[in-house]
Amino acid sequence: MDVSDGAVIADSLERPAAFGAIFDRHGSSLFRFLARRVHPSEAEDLLGDVFRIAFERRSAFERDRDSARPWLYGIAANVVAKHYRSEARRLRAMARVSAERAVDDDPAERAVAAADAGARWTRVVDAIGALPAAERQVLLLFAWEELSYDEIALALGIPVGTVRSRLSRGRARLGALTAGPGATTHSAAHSVRSGR
Amino acid sequence: MTDDLEPLRQSRPDRLLPDDPPDPEILVLQKARLMTAIGGATAAAEHRRNFSLYPRLAYRDEVAALDFLTRAFGLVEQREARMEHPDGMLAWLEIADGVVMIGRAGSEHHGLLSPLDAGAPTAMVNVYVHDIDAHYHRAESAGAQIVMPLEDMFWGDRRYEALDLEGHRWHFAERLSEIRARSES
Numbered sequence: 449m450d451v452s453d454g455a456v457i458a459d460s461l462e463r464p465a466a467f468g469a470i471f472d473r474h475g476s477s478l479f480r481f482l483a484r485r486v487h488p489s490e491a492e493d494l495l496g497d498v499f500r501i502a503f504e505r506r507s508a509f510e511r512d513r514d515s516a517r518p519w520l521y522g523i524a525a526n527v528v529a530k531h532y533r534s535e536a537r538r539l540r541a542m543a544r545v546s547a548e549r550a551v552d553d554d555p556a557e558r559a560v561a562a563a564d565a566g567a568r569w570t571r572v573v574d575a576i577g578a579l580p581a582a583e584r585q586v587l588l589l590f591a592w593e594e595l596s597y598d599e600i601a602l603a604l605g606i607p608v609g610t611v612r613s614r615l616s617r618g619r620a621r622l623g624a625l626t627a628g629p630g631a632t633t634h635s636a637a638h639s640v641r642s643g644r
Numbered sequence: 645m646t647d648d649l650e651p652l653r654q655s656r657p658d659r660l661l662p663d664d665p666p667d668p669e670i671l672v673l674q675k676a677r678l679m680t681a682i683g684g685a686t687a688a689a690e691h692r693r694n695f696s697l698y699p700r701l702a703y704r705d706e707v708a709a710l711d712f713l714t715r716a717f718g719l720v721e722q723r724e725a726r727m728e729h730p731d732g733m734l735a736w737l738e739i740a741d742g743v744v745m746i747g748r749a750g751s752e753h754h755g756l757l758s759p760l761d762a763g764a765p766t767a768m769v770n771v772y773v774h775d776i777d778a779h780y781h782r783a784e785s786a787g788a789q790i791v792m793p794l795e796d797m798f799w800g801d802r803r804y805e806a807l808d809l810e811g812h813r814w815h816f817a818e819r820l821s822e823i824r825a826r827s828e829s
Binding site: 464465467468471472475476477479480483484492495496499500503538542545546568569572573576587590591592619622623626 | 648649651652653654655656657658660670671674675677678679681682683723724725726727728
């Protein structure tokens, strides 16, 4: 990529149409991010929202930055946070899929292992939904989107230290929520009640 | 990375349910809307029609293929439609009013083979271009392997055939009547 995103965005202050290149570079990544978090049909509209918001706020983008991707992820994460009902529906649908998939697609001798795996995925998916929003956001940017600590800090506008602490709390909670059937029930209930 | 996040990584929706990426038309449409919203709408950003039929070609190195096809054969990428993914990129390339999709070869990619793996091409893409002679010289100088020379054919086309980097076969032609009309005007 020859011209940095910072330079393109600086250029777009004078020539708005130049901002189209930012969509060309990052549109498909952002769409995939949104489609993982909400239903793909809603992701399409949210993608439009993300880039319109980015366009309106482009004067705040630091022009010496190479990549606008963390910044766009931050905008998208906020947009997703406002659609938490849709996110919850997406997680429930995934939990169903992971349970059914393990049951039908394995030969008999692997059926038991598959059922175990299915139950494990279901627990993971349930646990994602049970995490406090701030921890879920950081964990998913890290594990699903493969952003670095620095990029997550930039995206969410929080210090790197906070990224680390949320990640480690989220990890511990996820571990407890997915440890096993007994542990799951207990800690899930606890986590929801504690309201963190 | 420690392993405790592996179940979380594996539970990403597109890993739980491996699927084709979404229709690139979504990206084309959303970009057109963005350009309209920011007042930079141009003819190029207008909503394009869906193509009812287009082939998908498989390459071991689809990134190199994209570079070669645009450089040697003059195909133009629908840039906003590109899907980048660690397991392989998908791109849609246009020439005149046709489009071809390219992606990575392999059993996990619809079982499609590159001619490098198959040992031979099993299909040919036919393309009508403007100024076949210029097209031929561009392809040849970019290193395309010419497998049928540029010549006038009895059915009224001037044509040549070439292999791309991995051996997919392409047939490029122009109607002789169009060449004549051009030289007369």
